[in-house]
Amino acid sequence: MRRRAPYRQRGGGASTSFGVSMRLRGGYCHSLLGRLDMAAAEGSSSQPAASEQPAELPASVRANIERKRQRALMLRQARLAARPYPATTAAATGGVANVKAAPKIIDTGGGFILEEEVEEEHAIGKVVHQPGPVMEFDYVICEECGKEFMDSYLMNHFDLATCDNCRDADDKHKLITKTEAKQEYLLKDCDLEKREPALKFIVKKNPHHSQWGDMKLYLKLQIVKRSLEVWGTQEALEEAKAIRQKNREKMKQKKFDKKVKELRRAVRSSVWKRETVAHQHVYGPEENLEDDMYRKTCTVCGHELTYEKM
Missing domain, CATH: 3.90.530.10 (XPA C-terminal domain)
Incomplete structure (x- = not known):
C-alpha cells in the first residue's frame, strides 16, 4: 500500500498539470484570434482611406524610377539592333533568317548616290513564257x-x-x-x-x-x-x-575637192620658200601733188607714201 500511494500521487499531479497547460494554451489561442480579428478590422477600415488618399512618392524616388525605366528601354533597343529579326524566323529556316539584303549604294563622285539595280527584276523580265496548248x-x-x-x-x-x-x-x-x-x-x-x-x-x-x-x-x-x-x-x-x-554623191564630191585643194596647197607651200627677212622699201623720186603735199612710190612693191612738208 505504501508503494502504490506515491504512484497515485504522481499520476494525479501529472493530470492536473496537463489540464492547467491545456487551459493556458486555450486562453492564448483565444487571445491570438482576438488580436487577428482586431487587426483585420483595422486593416479593412484603413483600406478605403488609403485608396481615397494615395501617398505621393518623393521626387528622388520618382527620378530613380524614371532613370531605371530609360535604362531598360535603352537595353531593349540595343538588343533589337543586335538581332532585328525574330528568332522564330531563324529557327524555321535552320538558324539562318531568310532576309533580303539591302541594295548596294554607289557613289558617283558628282554629288549623287545611286542604288545598284536589282538583277532579279531583269532576270524575271527576260523569262520567256511558252504559249499554252492550242485548242x-x-x-x-x-x-x-x-x-x-x-x-x-x-x-x-x-x-x-x-x-x-x-x-x-x-x-x-x-x-x-x-x-x-x-x-x-x-x-x-x-x-x-x-x-x-x-x-x-x-x-x-x-x-x-x-x-x-x-x-x-x-x-x-x-x-x-x-x-x-x-x-x-x-x-x-x-x-x-x-x-x-x-545628196550623198554631192557630199562625196565636196570632200574629194577639199582634199585635192589641201594637197595642192601642201605642194605649193613645199615649192615656194617664204622669205623671213623684212621688206625694205626703195622709193623713187617724189611728186608734188598740192601745196606742201608730196608723194613717192616704192620701186619694188609699188607702195605709195604721201606726206606733207612744212
Whole structure:
C-alpha cells in the first residue's frame, strides 16, 4: 500500500498539470484570434482611406524610377539592333533568317548616290513564257496553202499566219537586219518600234564579231509593207532614194575637192620658200601733188607714201 500511494500521487499531479497547460494554451489561442480579428478590422477600415488618399512618392524616388525605366528601354533597343529579326524566323529556316539584303549604294563622285539595280527584276523580265496548248478552236489557217495548223515559226515570232511547210526562208520570208531596213527602205526607229503595230523581230549574236551588239532581224515582207505605209507608193520611195543618193554623191564630191585643194596647197607651200627677212622699201623720186603735199612710190612693191612738208 505504501508503494502504490506515491504512484497515485504522481499520476494525479501529472493530470492536473496537463489540464492547467491545456487551459493556458486555450486562453492564448483565444487571445491570438482576438488580436487577428482586431487587426483585420483595422486593416479593412484603413483600406478605403488609403485608396481615397494615395501617398505621393518623393521626387528622388520618382527620378530613380524614371532613370531605371530609360535604362531598360535603352537595353531593349540595343538588343533589337543586335538581332532585328525574330528568332522564330531563324529557327524555321535552320538558324539562318531568310532576309533580303539591302541594295548596294554607289557613289558617283558628282554629288549623287545611286542604288545598284536589282538583277532579279531583269532576270524575271527576260523569262520567256511558252504559249499554252492550242485548242481545237485556236487553229490558224495558212495564207499560202489554206490548211489549218497549230504552230509554226513565223506565227510564233512574227505573227504571220504561214505554216512551216510553206515558209520560204530564202526569198519571200527572208530576214533582214535593222540597218539594212533603214538604208534600203528609208525607215526610222520610230517607224519600226513606235508606229502601231510595232514590228516583231528576233535577236541573234553578231556573226562578224562576238563582242559587238546583237542583231535585230525583221521579216522582209513586213518591212516592205511598213515602207509603203510610210511613203505611200513605191515610186515615192524610189524618188526619195534617188534624192538621197544625189545628196550623198554631192557630199562625196565636196570632200574629194577639199582634199585635192589641201594637197595642192601642201605642194605649193613645199615649192615656194617664204622669205623671213623684212621688206625694205626703195622709193623713187617724189611728186608734188598740192601745196606742201608730196608723194613717192616704192620701186619694188609699188607702195605709195604721201606726206606733207612744212
